[in-house]
Amino acid sequence: MLSYVLRRLAIAIPTLLLVSILVFSLLKFLPGDPAIALAGEERDPAVIEYLRQKYSLDQPLYVQYGKWLAGIVQGDFGLSIRTRLPIGEMIAQKLPVTIQLSVMAMILATLIGIPAGIIAALKRGTAADYGVSIIGLAGLSVPSFWLGIMLILLFAVTLGWFPSGGYVAFIDSPLDNLRHTLLPSLVLGTAAAAIVMRHTRSAMLQVLKQDYVRTARAKGLKERIVVVRHVLRNSLVPVVTMSTLHLGELLSGAVLTEQVFGIPGFGKMIVDGVFSRDYAVVQAVVLCSAALFLLMNLLADIAYVILSPRLRG
Template identity: 70%
Template sequence: MINFLAGRLAVAVPTLLLVSILVFGLQKLLPGDPALALAGEDRSPEIIAFLRAKYQFDQPLPVQYWSWLSAFVQGDFGLSIRTRLPIGTMIAEKLPVTIELATLSMLIAVAIGIPAGIIAALWRGSILDHAVSLFGLAGLSIPSFWLGIMLILLFSVSLGWLPSGGYVPFFENPLGNLKTMAMPSLVLGAASGAIIMRHTRSSMLTVLKQDFVRTARAKGLSEHVVVVRHALRNGLIPVVTLGTLQFGQLLSGAVLTEQVFGIPGFGKMIVDGVFSRDYAVVQAVVMCAAGFFLLMSLLADLAYAALNPKLRG
């Protein structure tokens, strides 16, 4: 297991380094000069030259990259050009929002996807199977921003049950928090639930054909015991891995969903940073998102190894 962890970490470090190079380099290809945006209406040559020197925009790209990466590795994410606030503080404020949204979305996805996938596998070819498969196809096909708008029209505009957007901290108003997070969590949970459902169905169909399941039935065990104790335990192993990766994607930030509902999380933060040419914010958020995803990938591998004794060694 130690060798396994060392191997995964040996892959993660170069991956993060590659991500840092890509996000830094691609941002420099964006049109516009951040110094001009910062100068505002008073775009005198002196002000522009001062801003370029202050934020090292006048330095060669390798120098800019090394200066940023060195500070980032030491935990100094820099200051936001737009707000003048420490980026680490901004991330600390946005991270709990994104974690809550990802957790609620994942709970909805698991509550929908796993039971639906099991039902579809046990009654393969039936009306239930076709209905569940239709749900999965719809969940994968419907754009999240369109579903979000439709939910707003239904539950906010027509029925008036839920607020159309915004965010209320949980400890200030728990009920208000759940109301503001209900629709965005459902939007993200529906898409992830469809993916989990399809993989659960496929995995269960494969396991139900295995010899150990036939042996369990030949021993006279009830169908409930065969499914729950034998088939389900082995069928959910790849689903656990998939769910962990899905959670990592949700932690990386759901850009469109957060924009539609005005959720102040990672997704909205990176969009605001791109539009304002706030390079330091975009770089920090993307690096944190990549780190979260790699961490979830590592946890997924550990969970797979824990659930599958063949992989322990």
């Protein structure tokens, strides 16, 4: 197992380095000059030149990249041009918010998707199967921003059960934290639940055809025992790995949902950075998102090996 993890890390580290090069290089081609944007409306040439020297904007790209990467290795992401705050502190404040939303979304997706997939597989070709499949297709097709707006209109404006936006830290008020995060988590979890359902159904249909399932039934075991011990257990292998990967996607892709609900998470942080041309913030957020996705990919590989011992070695 250790050798397998080390091999995966040997692949992940160069991948992350390549991502850092791409992120740093592509952002330099965006229109606009951060020094001019930071200089204010007066745009004094002396101030602009000072800012370029201060943030190394007057040096070659490879020098800028080297300094930026050296700082990241030491845990220093630099200062935000817009807020003058250390980017590492901003990430430490914003990232837990997005992690909470993503984890809650995957929990909801698992609680909804796996039972729905089981029903669809066991009732293949029936009205229940078609109904679950149609609902799953709808969950994949509905835009997240539209669903978020509809949930706000229904549960916040009309019924008044939940707040329309904002965020309260869990340590300040656990109940208010849940009330502010449940709707956005449901929005994020809707498409994830549809994906989990479809993978669960597909995996169970494949396992149901296996010889050991027919043997278990021939021995006279109850259908519930056959489904839980033999079918579901073996079907969860691809579902668990897929869910881990999708969690990585949620961590790096909750931009629209956080904007709709006004949640100060990772997604809102990168949007604010783009609009204010705060390239250092954008670079840090994208790089952290890539690192989180690679981490989830590594965890998915490890989970797959744990659940499938035949792959060890």
